[in-house]
Amino acid sequence: MSEQANPQAKPQPELSTSDAVDAAAAALTEAPPPITPAPLTSSSNSAPASKIPLRPRKIQKLSPDDPKPSTLNPSTSAQKPSSASKNRAAARRSSSEALARIIPRVTARSLSCEGEVESALSHLRAADPLLSPLIDLHPPPTFDTFHTPFLALTKSILYQQLAYKAGTSIYTRFVSLCGGEHGVVPEAVLALNPHQLRQIGISGRKASYLHDLARKYRNGILSDSSIVNMDDKSLFTMLTMVNGIGSWSVHMFMIFSLHRPDVLPINDLGVRKGVQMLYGLEELPRPSQMEQLCDKWRPYRSVASWYMWRFVEAKGAPSGAASSVASSGASLHHQHQHQQPPPPPVEDQQPLVDPINSILNLGYNEFHFSS
Numbered sequence: 493m494s495e496q497a498n499p500q501a502k503p504q505p506e507l508s509t510s511d512a513v514d515a516a517a518a519a520l521t522e523a524p525p526p527i528t529p530a531p532l533t534s535s536s537n538s539a540p541a542s543k544i545p546l547r548p549r550k551i552q553k554l555s556p557d558d559p560k561p562s563t564l565n566p567s568t569s570a571q572k573p574s575s576a577s578k579n580r581a582a583a584r585r586s587s588s589e590a591l592a593r594i595i596p597r598v599t600a601r602s603l604s605c606e607g608e609v610e611s612a613l614s615h616l617r618a619a620d621p622l623l624s625p626l627i628d629l630h631p632p633p634t635f636d637t638f639h640t641p642f643l644a645l646t647k648s649i650l651y652q653q654l655a656y657k658a659g660t661s662i663y664t665r666f667v668s669l670c671g672g673e674h675g676v677v678p679e680a681v682l683a684l685n686p687h688q689l690r691q692i693g694i695s696g697r698k699a700s701y702l703h704d705l706a707r708k709y710r711n712g713i714l715s716d717s718s719i720v721n722m723d724d725k726s727l728f729t730m731l732t733m734v735n736g737i738g739s740w741s742v743h744m745f746m747i748f749s750l751h752r753p754d755v756l757p758i759n760d761l762g763v764r765k766g767v768q769m770l771y772g773l774e775e776l777p778r779p780s781q782m783e784q785l786c787d788k789w790r791p792y793r794s795v796a797s798w799y800m801w802r803f804v805e806a807k808g809a810p811s812g813a814a815s816s817v818a819s820s821g822a823s824l825h826h827q828h829q830h831q832q833p834p835p836p837p838v839e840d841q842q843p844l845v846d847p848i849n850s851i852l853n854l855g856y857n858e859f860h861f862s863s
Contacts, residue, residue: 600753600791603635612792619788622770623799630802633795635751641719642709643676644749648741649701665692678709701736708734724752747794756793758782766800
């Protein structure tokens with residue numbers, strides 16, 4: 493038994509060596525086939541295998557370097573209108589800048605500044621050729637009268653609805669009662685009672701207007717410095733809060749007392765009539781139409797309005813209006829004298845409204861007719 497086992501045990505290493513070599517060779521040659529299909533056939537590895545090829549496709553869709561997927565990118569498509577709008581805005585800016593180079597913007601100063609009236613006339617000639625004959629025909633206006641805002645507003649209240657001579661007479665008495673024009677201050681006006689004002693020809697209604705103006709000064713609502721520094725729109729709003737001061741009064745104050753360059757008295761009959769004659773309109777333009785008709789006169793509508801007064805004056809219309817206002821004022825004054833004759837001239841007692849604006853009212857005729 494031991495002898496039979498020994499011959500069987502000796503060839504065993506030979507067989508095992510060759511078999512090992514063959515097995516190793518077979519393992520080297522046969523190992524790849526089962527490894528390669530294993531991920532494809534294995535159910536446990538199927539999910540990662542399906543995700544691996546999808547990731548490059550997702551990267552390609554989001555990649556900005558790929559021209560085809562970028563067209564589908566919503567962020568890129570959302571930017572296209574923005575860039576187009578920027579191009580349109582740039583085109584508009586360039587066109588507006590080119591227009592600004594052709595028509596430079598004019599910044600107006602106070603009409604009392606040296607050379608400003610001449611600048612206004614040059615601008616109006618270029619902006620509206622129809623004004624050139626009027627500018628050639630009439631001498632330029634002058635704006636060299638200076639009063640404190642409080643004194644000028646007080647004077648405008650006193651002159652309202654009065655003929656020029658009657659208003660001048662009452663104003664002279666009022667200034668004398670205050671101790672001179674330098675004494676016309678809010679405290680002095682508040683110190684005068686309605687009876688004292690009545691004795692110099694000022695009605696109770698106008699006395700209340702003067703006191704309301706003086707109280708707004710005393711309370712700090714208005715002041716000379718704030719009036720001078722306010723813009724036109726704010727100034728119009730604040731002054732029309734004063735009893736007895738309407739839109740036409742504010743416009744006259746802004747032009748002839750503050751020398752503001754771009755004021756259009758849309759309610760003034762003389763300016764409206766001048767615009768009708770200048771442009772050959774069939775009807776008198778309404779105040780609501782005046783802004784559009786006279787927009788080309790900016791920023792010197794005050795000077796253009798002055799030429800409208802001169803234009804209508806030259807045609808004879810204002811003399812008729814002025815005479816009618818003066819005669820009606822004289823008639824009212826005459827009737828009042830028959831009823832109860834007072835020592836000084838007393839104004840008519842009709843309610844205060846902005847008049848249909850003859851250029852004799854408010855005492856501003858010295859500016860309108862001075863040459």
